[in-house]
Amino acid sequence: MTTTEQVPGYTVGTWDIDPVHSAIEFSVRHMGVGKSRGRFQSFRGEIVTAENPLESSVTATIDTNSVDTGNADRDAHLANPDFLDSENHPTATFRSTAIRADGDDYVIEGEFTLHGVTRTIALETELGGITEEGVLGLSAETTLNRTDFGVGPDGGAMVGEKVKLTIEVEAQLRS
Template identity: 55%
Template structure:
């Protein structure tokens, strides 16, 4: 195995997700015609960048009840036991199990737990860089973009064989995280 790529300005440390400057969103086909989109507004997480970037870790917790689609009726429907079952499973979690290089990007292998079911999931991630964030007390900040596609039925989300709702759900993340001192 070759040595990991050197990342300009790379900083080893512990980073907490800056929720106001981050986004976790999804899209799923509706009626096979268009994409229905939503996002989660409440989440936390931590990134630990190791001396060797491939030894780094990621954890995240999402408040499933913070779903926001722009339609209150749909948001409330998604919170029911037919979809997210927020009453019994209020959080969605991700825990990395390994990181691999993928050209200039990275693959973050992990476990996604949603509705009490844990499924191996890989995020394709782009490390956007390191810098100072004047909107967050000039905190040293890391920026990461990532995405994955999951099968909603792997987690028991929505009815089987639903012609209204696609099986594949694309999840996208735009993350800024502040270095902890």
């Protein structure tokens, strides 16, 4: 069992995700041979660290209209009803339901809602550390099947169904 003594600098409290020093990025196969990459520019969230680290929680909200692939035409296509449908589904949300130790790392399980569909996902998470100045860092990743969330066409050769999410977070301890 993970204890606070096993996490150097561990502090109980509420941490606000710093969007300037954090990133939510994705990659997906394109035409079956390459990968297209992008990120969401606007998001917010918090981490609540509990006395027992495994009883902590994470929540996050992503502005789906902030998708950025470096190509304005592709971004507009991803935001339209063919994919994210940002007008009708302006946010994607995550709410943790459980945290478990996995060796030196963690798995954060939770409910992810995208395109109006909620599924349970597992984020493989590495705690980067906690500073004396009240900054917490972590990295997480998971792979989703976009069709499980009703996003994009089924089985299309142009865009793969598996989407890898990579998350880098720095959070500030709320005073």
